[in-house]
Amino acid sequence: MSRKPSRSRLRRDDEKERRREALIDAAEAVFARHGFEAAKMEDVARRARVSRALVYVYFKNKAELQFAVCRRALRVLRERLSAAADGEKRGYDKIVAIGRAYMAxxxxxxxxFAALSRFEAHQPDRIDAGSSERAVLEAxxxxxxVTIAALTAGARDGTIARIDKPMLVALTLWGYTHGAIQIAQTKAAFLEEVGLSADEFLAHAIRFGLQGLRPAKGAKP
Known part of the structure; x- marks a missing residue:
């Protein structure tokens, strides 16, 4: 029979978690100010008002801090997408809401968004089980x-065509939406030059990208 952890142990664990979250807060501020490349561990320590050695107790290098920011970002993103999907009844409308929520x-x-884009751009030789990088992938x-659940709901209520590989479709929708957001962010001047606003471009991207999800006319749910 296992024993419950003592109160002192629980307090120590809570303190460690608070310190870890505070270091991630500091890292976010430093990354936002200096950029991921230029930021240094001592900058994070200075921002958190702790020793550089203490930062290394929690994170062995800057990459580990970046992964921690990515995990936090994905938690926030999942919450936002879930809330958006829950606000709609039909599966297709859930997918539209998810796309808009991602853009928001x-x-x-x-x-x-920059941290997640950076994570997706790098190509490691391998990602070990139990590593911080693996934890980001799992998040x-x-x-x-969330997208798969909406696709499944849509196939069930007849607003989305039957899908054999929902993860494939979810990843495709994510890649399409992510790319559209990047274009809107980095090519805003060009879009304006050709008579388009970033908002108009993104709204069209959602409508255009979801056309393939509609069931064929006459198809049964």
């Missing part, structure tokens, strides 16, 4: 599961 997330949390899967 990128606008509201530019650092999180990403949890986000995609």
């Amino acid at each position: 997330f990128a606008s509201e949390f530019p650092l999180y 990403g899967v949890a986000v995609h599961e």
